[in-house]
Amino acid sequence: MDICIIGSGLSGLSAAYALLKKSDKFNITILEKKDVIGGCLSSSRAGRGYIEDFYHHCFSGDTELFELSKELGIYDSLEWLSGSTGYYVNGKIYPLTTPVEILKYPHLSLIDKFRLGKFVLGAKKYDAAEYEDVGAVEFAIEKCGKSAYKSFFEPLLRGKFGDAKDKVSAAWLISRVAIRSDRKAGGERLGYFRDGYNSLIESLAAKLKERGCAINTDTPVTALKYNGETKKWSVNGVEYDAVISTIDPRKLTEIGGPKIIDGEIHFQGAACMSIGLKREVTDGIYWVNMRDDAPYAAVIGHTNFVPRERYGEDIVYLASYFCKKPDGNLEERMLEDFLKRFNLGRDEINWYHLTIEESAGPIYTKGYRRLIPSAGREDLKGFYCAGMFSEEN
Ligand SMILES: Cc1cc2nc3c(=O)[nH]c(=O)nc-3n(C[C@H](O)[C@H](O)[C@H](O)COP(=O)(O)OP(=O)(O)OC[C@H]3O[C@@H](n4cnc5c(N)ncnc54)[C@H](O)[C@@H]3O)c2cc1C
Numbered sequence: 001m002d003i004c005i006i007g008s009g010l011s012g013l014s015a016a017y018a019l020l021k022k023s024d025k026f027n028i029t030i031l032e033k034k035d036v037i038g039g040c041l042s043s044s045r046a047g048r049g050y051i052e053d054f055y056h057h058c059f060s061g062d063t064e065l066f067e068l069s070k071e072l073g074i075y076d077s078l079e080w081l082s083g084s085t086g087y088y089v090n091g092k093i094y095p096l097t098t099p100v101e102i103l104k105y106p107h108l109s110l111i112d113k114f115r116l117g118k119f120v121l122g123a124k125k126y127d128a129a130e131y132e133d134v135g136a137v138e139f140a141i142e143k144c145g146k147s148a149y150k151s152f153f154e155p156l157l158r159g160k161f162g163d164a165k166d167k168v169s170a171a172w173l174i175s176r177v178a179i180r181s182d183r184k185a186g187g188e189r190l191g192y193f194r195d196g197y198n199s200l201i202e203s204l205a206a207k208l209k210e211r212g213c214a215i216n217t218d219t220p221v222t223a224l225k226y227n228g229e230t231k232k233w234s235v236n237g238v239e240y241d242a243v244i245s246t247i248d249p250r251k252l253t254e255i256g257g258p259k260i261i262d263g264e265i266h267f268q269g270a271a272c273m274s275i276g277l278k279r280e281v282t283d284g285i286y287w288v289n290m291r292d293d294a295p296y297a298a299v300i301g302h303t304n305f306v307p308r309e310r311y312g313e314d315i316v317y318l319a320s321y322f323c324k325k326p327d328g329n330l331e332e333r334m335l336e337d338f339l340k341r342f343n344l345g346r347d348e349i350n351w352y353h354l355t356i357e358e359s360a361g362p363i364y365t366k367g368y369r370r371l372i373p374s375a376g377r378e379d380l381k382g383f384y385c386a387g388m389f390s391e392e393n
Contacts, residue, residue, distance in 0.1 A: 001025060001026055001027065001241045001242065002027045002029075002239075002240045002241050002242075003019065003026055003027065003028045003029070003240060003241065003242045003243070003244065004028075004029050004030075004031060004233070004235045004238075004240040004242075004243050004244070005028060005029070005030045005031070005243075005244045005246065006031055006221045006224075006235070006243065006244070006245045006246060006247055006252075007030075007031075007032060007039060007245070007246035007247050007387070008030050008031075008032035008037040008038065008039065008205075008215055008217070009038060009039020009040060009041060009246055009387070010038070010039065010040075010041050010200075010201070010204075011039075011246040011386045011387040011388070012030050012032075012039070012244070012246040012386070013030070013037070013201065013204045013205060013208065014068060014204065015244050015246065015386045016028045016030055016208050016213050017068075017204060017207060017208060020208065020211045020212075020213060024211065024212070027212070028208075028212075028213040028214070029213070029214045029216065029240075030208075030213065030214065030215045030216065031216050031219045031220075031221050031235065031236070032215065032216065032217045032218075032219060033218075033219065033220030033221070034217060034218070035217050035218050036217065037201060037205055037215060037217060038197075038198075038201040039246075039357075040054050040270075040357060040360060040361075041054075041056065041197050041200070041201055042201070042355075043196055043197060043198035043201070044274070044353065046274070046276060046311055046313075046315060046351075047276065047310075047311035047312045047313050047315075048310065048311060048312055049195065049196060049310050049311055050195070050196045050198035051196060051274055051302065051311070051315060052196060052197050052198070053272065053274065053353075053355035054270060054272045054317075054319075054355060054357070054360075055272065055300045055302065055317045055319060056192075056197050057081075057083065057190040057191060057192050057305070058078075058190065058191040058192070059179050059180075059182065059190065059191070060182050060189060060191070061179065062191070066078070068200075068204075069193070069200060072200070072203040072204060072207060073203070074193060074195075074199050074200060074203055077193050077194040077195060077199065078191050078192070078193055078194075079191065079192055079193075079194055080189055080190070080191055081189075081190055081191075081192055081305055081306065082184060082186035082187035082188070082189065082190075082286075082305075083187045083188040083189075083190040083286040083287055083305050084097040084186065084187035084188075084284070084285045084286050084287070084304065085097055085187065085188070085285065085286065085287045085288070085289070086282070086283070086285040086287070086288045086289070087105070087107070087288070087289050087291055088288050088289065088290045088291060088292055088294075088299070089107050089291045089292060090292065091292065091341075093282060093283050093285065093288055094106075094107070095283065095285055097186065097187045097285075098185060102117075107151050107291075108147075108148060108151055108152060109147065111145070112144065112145060112147055112148035112151070112152070113148075115143065115144045115145055115148055116144050116148050116152060119140075119143045119144050119177070120177055120181055121181070123174055123177040123178040123181055124178045124181065126174045126178075128170075128171040128172075128174040128175045128178075129171060129369065131169065131170035131171045131174055132169055132170075132171045132366065132367060132368070132369055132370075133169070133366050133367055134169065134170040134171075134366070135166065135167075135168065135169070135170060135366060136153075136157060136165070136168040136169060136170045136172060136173040137149070137153075137154075137157065137165065137166055137168070138170070139170035139173060139174075140153040140157075140170075140173060151291070153173075155289065155290070155291040156289060156297075158297075159289065159290060159297025159298065159320075159321070160297060160321055161268065161321065161323075161363060162268075162321065162322060162323050163323065164266060164268070164323050164363050164365075167266070167363065167365040167366060168363065168364060168365060168366075169364050169365060169366045169367070169368055171364065171368070171369070172364035172368075187286065190305070192305070192306055219236075221235055221236055221255055222236060222255055223235070223236055223237065223255060223256055224243065224252075224255050224256045224257045225256050226380075226382075226383075227239065231381065231382075232382070233382055233383065240382075241382055242382040242383070242384065243382065243383055243384070244384045244385065244386055245257060245260075245383075245384070245385045245386075245387075246385070246386050246387040247359070247387070248267050248359035248389075249261050249265060249373070249385070249389060250265070250267065250359075251359060252385075257383075258380055258383060260373040260377075260380075260385055261371050261373055261389075262371070263367075263370070263371050264371075265362055265368075265371050265389060266323070266362065266363040266365055267358075267359045267360070267361065267362050267363065268321050268322065268323055268360060268361060268362075268363050269321065269322045269323070269325065269326075269356065269357060269358040269359070269360050270319070270320070270321050270322075270356070270357050270360035270361070271319075271320045271321075271322065271326060271330055271334075271354060271355070271356045271357075272317050272318070272319050272320075272354070272355050273296070273317065273318040273331070273334050273335070273338075273352055273353070273354045273355075274302075274315060274316075274317050274352065274353060274355070275315065275316050275317075275318070275338070275349060275351070275352040276311070276313045276314070276315055276349070276350035276351045276352070277313060277314040277315065277316060277344070277348060277349060277350065278313065278314070278347075278348045278349075278350065279314060279344075279348060280301065280303070280304070280308075280314045281299070281301070281314070281316065281342040281344065282299055282301035282304060282316065284301075284304050285301055285304055286300065286301050286302075286304045286305040287300055287301075288300070288301070294337055294341070295318075295320060295330065295333045295334050295337050296318035296319055296320040296334055296337070296338075297319055297320050297321060298317075298318075298319045299316055299317070299318055299319075299338075300316060300317040300318075300319060301314075301316050302315040302316060302317060303315050303316075313350055318334050318338055320334070321360070323363075325358060326356070330354065330356075331354045334354070335352065361388050362388060362389045371389075372389060373385055373389075
């Protein structure tokens with residue numbers, strides 16, 4: 001059986017892996033438009049190692065990832081590290097990891113801190129599905145009060161979703177807070193592969209190649225259609241018995257694929273600048289959210305999470321999300337702002353690069369679950385979908 005998988009991100013690679021585990025009779029070809037594999041999990045060389053183009057870590061509940069990494073033989077390289085957090089307000093970084101730091105934080109009243117703490121600690125008790133049609137904004141205000149919302153949640157939601165924040169579902173907020181409440185005294189407990197996520201992508205790709213799967217980079221799928229006579233799917237003119245799409249459903253229809261979503265799904269883009277530095281800038285903190293206005297929503301001190309010695313330099317990410325594609329000056333605007341804000345000279349920067357992905361993830365709007373398509377459909381024989389927007393999300 002000939003199968004074509006569109007996209008070599010984690011979904012495409014793991015779909016191929018799952019199929020080849022079931023049978024070696026599947027003849028699989030993965031087509032990838034970029035010149036590298038991995039999609040949002042691609043990496044670049046940095047110092048002595050590799051660094052993800054978009055920051056990554058995993059959570060204790062990512063059981064499928066753990067299973068996969070066991071099968072690939074890299075589970076033992078998964079390390080559990082502490083991710084400390086802070087907030088950048090009025091030109092100053094406030095650490096917000098330990099209870100004492102939170103108590104000392106001057107931009108929330110004691111009552112706001114109490115309500116916020118109660119909500120965070122109780123988040124796991126909510127059934128997120130029940131809050132599908134409630135807005136995240138109204139929910140946060142109801143649970144934590146207007147002033148805690150304004151000074152804590154609003155900057156986070158604005159940074160993550162921009163103007164789309166008012167459409168976001170409370171189900172997303174509840175799940176996100178619950179996922180992020182695995183904390184110890186030193187910070188959030190987060191997992192990271194010793195050799196980076198590059199080791200996951202590369203070992204997955206190696207296993208696939210070993211089993212005869214072709215991975216063709218620089219090969220965008222531009223024409224997809226069903227041939228009623230042969231009962232096969234034509235992908236760029238080549239016929240396959242089945243197709244698995246892992247791409248943004250809106251882009252799928254642009255290349256001739258079926259409309260797999262009833263309604264409108266919103267995707268957001270991400271722009272991440274990774275920077276190799278001669279010195280540390282976030283006061284030893286891993287994740288600093290920006291409450292001040294800046295062309296990025298967070299400064300992520302990667303080497304305050306993963307030991308600096310691995311790279312021989314400090315590495316930070318400037319992370320920003322967008323709904324409307326940013327203008328061509330984003331790189332310069334991000335860099336200029338960062339240098340000025342953190343009193344850095346250009347000579348203190350070893351290297352930098354900006355990665356932009358327009359379809360970085362679906363926006364979990366109110367009613368999102370009803371939009372999620374099933375993996376396969378009776379009326380679309382031989383057509384399947386997987387990916388960030390799919391059922392298993
Ligand atoms: C900034 C950022 C940070 C993140 N951090 C985390 C984290 O810490 N922890 C976590 O668990 N998750 C994180 N994620 C999410 C995680 O990266 C994604 O869920 C996962 O990588 C999605 O994989 P995917 O294969 O579904 O999609 P993608 O990685 O988007 O893969 C889709 C692939 O399809 C290719 N493609 C698109 N169109 C075509 C075409 N026409 N023809 C051929 N190929 C095509 C794309 O180039 C891409 O390679 C993060 C995401 C972002 C953007």
